[in-house]
Structures are given as structure tokens and as C-alpha cells.
Amino acid sequence: MYLQLQQQLIQRVSDLLKRQYDVELPRIVVDQPPNVGLGEYALPLSFELARKLRKPPRMIAEEVVAALGQVPGFEKFEVAGAGYINARINREEAARLLLDPSAPRIGSATGKKILVEHTSINPNKAAHIGHLRNAILGDTFVRLLQAAGARVDVQNYIDNTGVQVADVVVGFLYLEKKGKSEIEKLIASAGPPPHSFDYYCWDLYARVSQWYEESKENLKLRLQTLHDIERGGNDAAEIGKLISMAIIRRHLETMERLSIEYDFLPQESEILHLHFWESAFEQLKQKGVLYFETEGKNKGCWVMKRAISPQAAKRQAAAEGNDAGEAKGGQNKDGPDEDAKVIVRSNGTVTYVGKDIAYHLWKFGLLGRDFGYQRFYCYPNGRQVWISAESGEKDHPHFGGVNAIYNVIDSRQADPQNNVIEAIRGLGYTEQAEDYHHFSYEMVALTPRCAMDLGYDVSEEDQKRSYIEVSGRKGFGVKADDLLDSLIAAAQKEVDSRHPEMVGQERHEIASQIAIGALRYFMLKFTKTSVIAFDFKEALSFEGETGPYAQYAIVRASNIFRKAGLSAEEILGGETDLHFLKEDDELWELWLRAGQLSSMIEQCIATTEPAYAAKFAFQLAQQFNNFYHKHHILTEEDEAKKGFLLATAAVVRRALIHSLELMGIGAPIVM
RNA sequence: GCGCCCGUAGCUCAGCUGGAUAGAGCGGUUGCCUCCGAAGCAACAGGCCGGGAGUUCGAAUCUCUCCGGGCGCACCA
Incomplete structure (x- = not known):
């Protein structure tokens, strides 16, 4: 409106x-x-x-x-x-628009096909709180895009041939001396967390990292294993696949607890084995994006000019505008460009950025090759997850070939992401380069107090810092499932004491809705550029600026209708005397904010900042609580006024439910 | 050395495409359940918006500079 x-x-x-x-x-x-x-x-x-x-x-x-x-x-x-x-x-006219449940909403993204890639956890250990931030940001952005009318494909990229997987393979083979069949048994006999396979690997991964420091020989095994996995067709590769598949399943389970779902899981192994790079290499050579370096430290490599940051580019453009005709950049200086980014090494192998360029050409439908597709998992709601395969099933949907992409990747990857964008631009795909968005966000770290509470050794130096980085390699962090379990337990305690009359199953469902609300809101209330210094006390809070606060406002609104024996939908469709809005600024402000929902959605998308959605929901809930306190609806004697107040509650309730839905937060029936 | 991000109340953070009186939560103090549920509401205290300069009718917001903190800058993945 x-x-x-x-x-x-x-x-x-x-x-x-x-x-x-x-x-x-x-x-x-x-x-x-x-x-x-x-x-x-x-x-x-x-x-x-x-x-x-x-x-x-x-x-x-x-x-x-x-x-x-x-x-x-x-x-x-x-x-x-x-x-x-x-x-x-005109307040009355505007309010009428808000009451109409059938009012069409046309968002800015209507008709566009958009690819969002998020989560992308190395398939070698359990997910931790940093991964949660990624997945929650990504999933919320997907919901926002869909609300704006886009068709969205959700991808979770699986780096199944990288060192991280190799490290766990090394752990099984050389530290634990376990073979394929033993690992298979381990996977089959694993239980739910903390006895799950991903938890097992979490510890093993940390042990291997330690073990590498013991001798150089150990590190040699790592390299050898990595190469075996990349090549495929051997024991290490088989075990790597086994591990990665089992862990992916666990990650999907963890994310499913938060209502986070995917459409497609592209794997690096297929990018390698289906020769994506070869196609990209041809294009890059032809267009002169890559050139063969014959001198200096990069002699014998195919390299490209390193991308500069978008801001530096802007400054450079401005400077060039001032004194046009000056030489631009280092290309035509003496000697080789030592700062160039190596894409193909002198031994002929391709670097990570090279593979990523090929993969992103595929995303835009510019590669001329495709994955094979295989069914991987089906959600209870019928949604199907597909995974890449060398030779897939005959009938499958087609992924890739989209108008715009959003890669939810932490800010530390800004340089490599910019290099991929530059390569795409260099190939002449300027539009695609513009529609390539690195959805960058800061990491989740632990406060020193939190780290010590968890039993980790914290050096005196680290104790003085405001936060300490989470590290999978050191096994240092809070696991996603553990956090969820603590949140559910805390919520369960509250629900149990408030609703002894309800059956256990119901109480548990409500507790988990509240827990998820708290967690998702917590991850969304910070802007992307802010490092989250994780603190249990804050994350486990259900009061103040939290998800449960907003959920509670909905419960209060619902209670009014239940007590009155009315449905909120009935009120929205019925006749309402709206003249009260004329003289009451406070009430009008509440309607107005409810009417700003689509404005908020567009703002979130334009700035790739889901935090606005969180702020919006909280502020609306806060205004509603204020209204709830001030007006006792059911005892209102003036029938027209009462009807109007009920309509107010109905409109706000619907906007609240919708705004929480955008964040993947459900509305409990009671709390 | 180069690049990116951050610095706002005791703490954690909003506000930044310039705009009217700088906001919220937590923590502190004090009230409010006979009343649609107090996971709530109300009130008070708490600010050279890191320092300085510039642009502008106007700067927390833009530019420059300095200070402080974080993260990146491999033929690793």
C-alpha cells in the first residue's frame, strides 16, 4: 500500500x-x-x-x-x-486497501529467474554457528525474492574434492586405520547428534590437523590423498565420496530443522569430471581474458589481470574522467604483471578460481555443458533435491541459465569472487557481470567468555580480544545441532510450565517453533557487515528484541479472536467503520507500518540486507504491544469502535505473520 | 606494502542513496497482573555519533586525513 x-x-x-x-x-x-x-x-x-x-x-x-x-x-x-x-x-482509502485480502501484489522481481547459492559447507564435519548465519541469510533472501515475484532455484555447492574432505579421509585411513567397509558400518550405526557421523568427523578432522603438525611425512599423505580424490577411480576417492555423501545428508537434516530447503546440490567432482573447465578455458583464451605469461614469477602459467575492488574501480574511473588520456593500469608497464592472478598453473592444472569461472558460466547458461542430475532426497512436502552426477537420470529439471545470481559467501572471499566477476565481464558478458551478486556477510565469532565456558583453552592474548574466530580445523566452535538443542530445551522448559494442560507432542512443537524463531531472528537482526560475537546468554534469550517477542505479539492477537469467537479473516472481509483513523495518529501509525511490508521487501532486495525484515517485524510487534496495552478491545462498549479495533488487530496480525514467514519463523498457536 | 569492513548510551547493535528533536534491546533504578496471557507495558538515568579538516542551506550519514580494531591479498584449496 x-x-x-x-x-x-x-x-x-x-x-x-x-x-x-x-x-x-x-x-x-x-x-x-x-x-x-x-x-x-x-x-x-x-x-x-x-x-x-x-x-x-x-x-x-x-x-x-x-x-x-x-x-x-x-x-x-x-x-x-x-x-x-x-x-x-487519505487514511480511510488506504486502510481499505489493507483490509482487502485479495489485493494483488506485484514485486520488482516478477518473472525473473534467480539462483541463490548458500550454505555450501565443506562436507567433512558438522555444521557450526557460522554456517547457520550463512544458511539463514540465504534462505531468508530466497523467501524475500519469492515474495517479490521471482522464481528462485536454491543451490548448495558441495566442494567434495577439496583438502577438507581429504583430511578426513587421511584421518580414517592413517590415524584410525579404517577401511571402506568399516566406515560404511560406522555411518550405518551412527545415531542422532551427538552420536552422529558429522560429529564424529568434527573431532577426527581436528585430530588430523594436529597430526599434520607432527611430521612432514604426514603432510605428504594429505597431498597424495587429495590428488587421488581429484583423479577418482581409487580407494581414497571412494571413501571421500562415502564421507561426503553421509555428511551432506546430515547437513540437510540440520537445515531441515530450520525449514531450510534446497533444489540442487552441484558437486565439484562433476565440474572436474565433466570437463567444465575445458570449455571455459577455450572461451577465456579466445577472448584474451587469459594470457600465457613468459616471464617473471608466473612464467609458464595462464594468468589474468587481477580484479580491483568495485570501490577502487569507481575511484579509478573518476580519476580517468579528470585527466583522460593518461596510461591506465599496469598492463603496459615494463616487465610482466607480477600481481596477475594465476588461473592455470605451470604444471597445467587449474586453480580454484578457474573452476569457479567455469561453474559460473554454467550458472548463466554460457558454458555449453551441463551436469547430470540424480534424485537425492525428497522433503515431506514433496520438494525434490537433486544432486549432480556424471551420468544422471533421464527425466530431470534443468538448473542454471538464470537471469541473476546471489552467492551467499562470507566477506573473506571477496577477492576470489571479484576475480570471477572480472573474468565474466572480460568475456563480454557485461549484463551477467552486473547481475552477479556476491552476498557478502561477516563471520560469527565467539566471545572469549563463551569460548572458555565451552571448555576451550583461550590464550591470554585472545582473552583481551572482543571476539575469537571459529575454526573447524581446530574443532573450535559451537555446533548447529547443539545450539538448536539447547534452544529447544530452554523453550520447552517455559512451555511446559505455562501449558501443563497440553499434550507433550504439542508442547514440543511449540517449543521448537520458539527456538527456531529465536535462532533465526538472532542471526538476522545484525546487519551483514557486523561481526556477530556469539554469546549464549543473548542467543538463548526470548525477551526484548527477539523472535519470540514478535511471535508473542501474534499469539496475543490470535487470543483476542479466539476469545471473541471470531476469525481474523472474517473481520478482514467484513464491513469496518474506518473514520476512527482520522483523529487518532497512533492507530493510524500502526496501520501505516503494516502497509509498509512490501516497501520493506523491496528495500531488503535492493540492498541485499535481510536485517530490515527483522527490524520491521520487531517494530511492528512493538507497536502492536503498545496498542494491545492501551485498548482493551473485548470490553469496548462502542460497537463501531470495537469492530474497528478488531480490524486493526487483524491487519497487524496478518502483516506480522507474513513478515515472520519471510524470515522462516512460524507463528505458534499459543506460547 | 595494497585492498575491504568496523568504530554511535555501561554492553550488544539500528540509523548512513545527506534533511526536521540521534533510536532499540540488554543491564541499572522505579512502577503496572480482579482486566483480550507480564515471553508484556510505562517511566527515569545513561551520547564531544573515535579525533581533525573539507564539501553543503544542512553531516552520525559524503570526501580526505589520522588513530584504534578485524579480515583478505599463494602456481594452497
């Missing part, structure tokens, strides 16, 4: 500016006045135009207001402060 009216207003104003002053602003800024009593939109454009038109801002504002006249959906326009143009929405 809010977004629609805003777009109409912008259109109207920009037409007017063109007609009346013959000016076109690149963007018409729309703010919200400090309080709703001043209107719903504030346009500061007169300040911007004052110089250009040689008129004081206030005069411009007055002229614009006079010229605007009547605009459908708006009550009036007025000049405020030193020259703001404030717009007032």
Missing part, C-alpha cells in the same frame, strides 16, 4: 517538475516526516532545486503544492519547515 502510493506520488511530482520548471531530477527523494501527524511522505526537493531555480525553497514548495492539486489516494499536500513538501494519505 505504502509503496504503491509512493510510486504514484513520485510519478506525479516528476511530471509536474518537468512541465512547470523543465527540470528532471535523477531521483526524487522521499522521506518520512518525524511523526505521522505531519503526513506520510516528506519531499525535500525544494532544497535541491533552490539554487537551480534561483528561488527560496519555501517558495518552490508552495508553488509545487499549488500545482499538484488533487491526487488520487492523497488527502492534501502542505509546506512544512524551511521548505519540505509533506503529503498526507
Whole structure:
């Protein structure tokens, strides 16, 4: 509702500016006045135009207001402060839009096919809290895109031929002296966490990392095992596959607990064995993106010019604009470009970035090759997960070939990601390069106190830091399933004491809804650029700015309807006297925020920042709680007023449920 | 050395495509359950928005610089 009216207003104003002053602003800024009593939109454009038109801002504002006249959906326009143009929405009309449950919503991404890749945990150990942040951010973004009308494929990339898997293979073969059949038995006999296979590997992985430090001979075994796995067709490769498959299944189980699902699991082994790189290599050579270095430290390698950061590129472009004609970059300096990125090593093997370029050409449908596809797992709701295979099933959906991609990868991978984008741009695929988004986020770390509570040795130096990085290699971190279990246990305790009348199964379901709400909200309330210093006390909290706070607001709203013997849907569809909105700014503010839901969705997508969704839900819940406290609906004597208050609760409840849904958080029946 | 991110209340963080009086949660103090459930509400205390300069009618927000912290910069994966 809010977004629609805003777009109409912008259109109207920009037409007017063109007609009346013959000016076109690149963007018409729309703010919200400090309080709703001043209107719903504030346009500061007169300040911007004052110089250009040689008129004081206030005069411009007055002229614009006079010229605007009547605009459908708006009550009036007025000049405020030193020259703001404030717009007032026709409250009753807007509220009617909000009540209509069948109102069509058209998002900015309608009709687009978008690929989101997230989770992508090395299949060699249990998932930890850092992986949770990745998966929750990714899954929430998927939901936001879908709400904006996009068709989204969800991919979870599996690096099954990397060192991490090799390390665990080494652990089984040389530390534990276990063969294939013994590992098979181990997998078959594993139970749920903490007796699960991924937990077992978590410890083994840490032990192997220690063991490598004991002698150089051990490290040689690692390299040899890695090469065996890459080549395929041997014991190490078989065991690697066995381990990786078993761990992937565990990761899917862990994520399923959080309602996180996938469509396709592309594996690195297929990228290798189906020769994706060979196709990419041809293209890259032909277009001159890669060149063969004949001198310097990279002699004998195929290299590409290293990408510069987007910001540095902007600065460089600006500098070039100032003094055009200057030499640009190091390409034509003396000697080889020592800073170049090696893509093919002098021994002929391809680096990780090279494989990634090939893989991303596939994503955009530009490679000319495809994976084989095999069924891997089917969710209870019928959704099918596919996994890559050398020769797959005959009938399968087609993945890749999308309009835009989002890779949810932590900020430490910014350089390699930029290199892939540069290669794609270099091949002439500028549009695709623009629609390649590195969805970058900061890591989750542990506070020193948290690390010590978990029983880890923390050096004196580390104790002074505000946070310590999680490390799978050291086995240092909080496992995802452990955290979930603690959260469920904590929620269960509350539910048990509040609802002794309910049966165990029901209580457990509610407890897990609350736990997931707490966890998902916790991971989303921080902006992507903020390092989360993980702290159990904060994460386990169900009070204040948390998921359960918002869930509780919904429960309260639902209780009103249950107690009244009405359904919220009935109220939304019925007749409501909306004149109360005219004089009550506080109530109108509540309706207005509910109406800003789609505006919030677009903002999240435009900035790739799901944290806005969390803030939105919390603020709406907070406003609702305030309303709930102030108005006792069921004892309201004025029938018209009562109906209006019920409609208010129904509208807000629906917006709350929807906003939590966007974050993958369910609405419990009771709490 | 180069690049990226961060620095806002005691703590953890919003606000940053410039705009009206800088916000929230936690923690602290104090109230509120005969009333749709207190996982809640209300109130108070708490701020040179890291320092400095610049751009602007206007800067927490943009630019530069310095200080402090974090993370990247292999023919490793």
C-alpha cells in the first residue's frame, strides 16, 4: 500500500517538475516526516532545486503544492519547515486497501529467474554457528525474492574434492586405520547428534590437523590423498565420496530443522569430471581474458589481470574522467604483471578460481555443458533435491541459465569472487557481470567468555580480544545441532510450565517453533557487515528484541479472536467503520507500518540486507504491544469502535505473520 | 606494502542513496497482573555519533586525513 502510493506520488511530482520548471531530477527523494501527524511522505526537493531555480525553497514548495492539486489516494499536500513538501494519505482509502485480502501484489522481481547459492559447507564435519548465519541469510533472501515475484532455484555447492574432505579421509585411513567397509558400518550405526557421523568427523578432522603438525611425512599423505580424490577411480576417492555423501545428508537434516530447503546440490567432482573447465578455458583464451605469461614469477602459467575492488574501480574511473588520456593500469608497464592472478598453473592444472569461472558460466547458461542430475532426497512436502552426477537420470529439471545470481559467501572471499566477476565481464558478458551478486556477510565469532565456558583453552592474548574466530580445523566452535538443542530445551522448559494442560507432542512443537524463531531472528537482526560475537546468554534469550517477542505479539492477537469467537479473516472481509483513523495518529501509525511490508521487501532486495525484515517485524510487534496495552478491545462498549479495533488487530496480525514467514519463523498457536 | 569492513548510551547493535528533536534491546533504578496471557507495558538515568579538516542551506550519514580494531591479498584449496 505504502509503496504503491509512493510510486504514484513520485510519478506525479516528476511530471509536474518537468512541465512547470523543465527540470528532471535523477531521483526524487522521499522521506518520512518525524511523526505521522505531519503526513506520510516528506519531499525535500525544494532544497535541491533552490539554487537551480534561483528561488527560496519555501517558495518552490508552495508553488509545487499549488500545482499538484488533487491526487488520487492523497488527502492534501502542505509546506512544512524551511521548505519540505509533506503529503498526507487519505487514511480511510488506504486502510481499505489493507483490509482487502485479495489485493494483488506485484514485486520488482516478477518473472525473473534467480539462483541463490548458500550454505555450501565443506562436507567433512558438522555444521557450526557460522554456517547457520550463512544458511539463514540465504534462505531468508530466497523467501524475500519469492515474495517479490521471482522464481528462485536454491543451490548448495558441495566442494567434495577439496583438502577438507581429504583430511578426513587421511584421518580414517592413517590415524584410525579404517577401511571402506568399516566406515560404511560406522555411518550405518551412527545415531542422532551427538552420536552422529558429522560429529564424529568434527573431532577426527581436528585430530588430523594436529597430526599434520607432527611430521612432514604426514603432510605428504594429505597431498597424495587429495590428488587421488581429484583423479577418482581409487580407494581414497571412494571413501571421500562415502564421507561426503553421509555428511551432506546430515547437513540437510540440520537445515531441515530450520525449514531450510534446497533444489540442487552441484558437486565439484562433476565440474572436474565433466570437463567444465575445458570449455571455459577455450572461451577465456579466445577472448584474451587469459594470457600465457613468459616471464617473471608466473612464467609458464595462464594468468589474468587481477580484479580491483568495485570501490577502487569507481575511484579509478573518476580519476580517468579528470585527466583522460593518461596510461591506465599496469598492463603496459615494463616487465610482466607480477600481481596477475594465476588461473592455470605451470604444471597445467587449474586453480580454484578457474573452476569457479567455469561453474559460473554454467550458472548463466554460457558454458555449453551441463551436469547430470540424480534424485537425492525428497522433503515431506514433496520438494525434490537433486544432486549432480556424471551420468544422471533421464527425466530431470534443468538448473542454471538464470537471469541473476546471489552467492551467499562470507566477506573473506571477496577477492576470489571479484576475480570471477572480472573474468565474466572480460568475456563480454557485461549484463551477467552486473547481475552477479556476491552476498557478502561477516563471520560469527565467539566471545572469549563463551569460548572458555565451552571448555576451550583461550590464550591470554585472545582473552583481551572482543571476539575469537571459529575454526573447524581446530574443532573450535559451537555446533548447529547443539545450539538448536539447547534452544529447544530452554523453550520447552517455559512451555511446559505455562501449558501443563497440553499434550507433550504439542508442547514440543511449540517449543521448537520458539527456538527456531529465536535462532533465526538472532542471526538476522545484525546487519551483514557486523561481526556477530556469539554469546549464549543473548542467543538463548526470548525477551526484548527477539523472535519470540514478535511471535508473542501474534499469539496475543490470535487470543483476542479466539476469545471473541471470531476469525481474523472474517473481520478482514467484513464491513469496518474506518473514520476512527482520522483523529487518532497512533492507530493510524500502526496501520501505516503494516502497509509498509512490501516497501520493506523491496528495500531488503535492493540492498541485499535481510536485517530490515527483522527490524520491521520487531517494530511492528512493538507497536502492536503498545496498542494491545492501551485498548482493551473485548470490553469496548462502542460497537463501531470495537469492530474497528478488531480490524486493526487483524491487519497487524496478518502483516506480522507474513513478515515472520519471510524470515522462516512460524507463528505458534499459543506460547 | 595494497585492498575491504568496523568504530554511535555501561554492553550488544539500528540509523548512513545527506534533511526536521540521534533510536532499540540488554543491564541499572522505579512502577503496572480482579482486566483480550507480564515471553508484556510505562517511566527515569545513561551520547564531544573515535579525533581533525573539507564539501553543503544542512553531516552520525559524503570526501580526505589520522588513530584504534578485524579480515583478505599463494602456481594452497
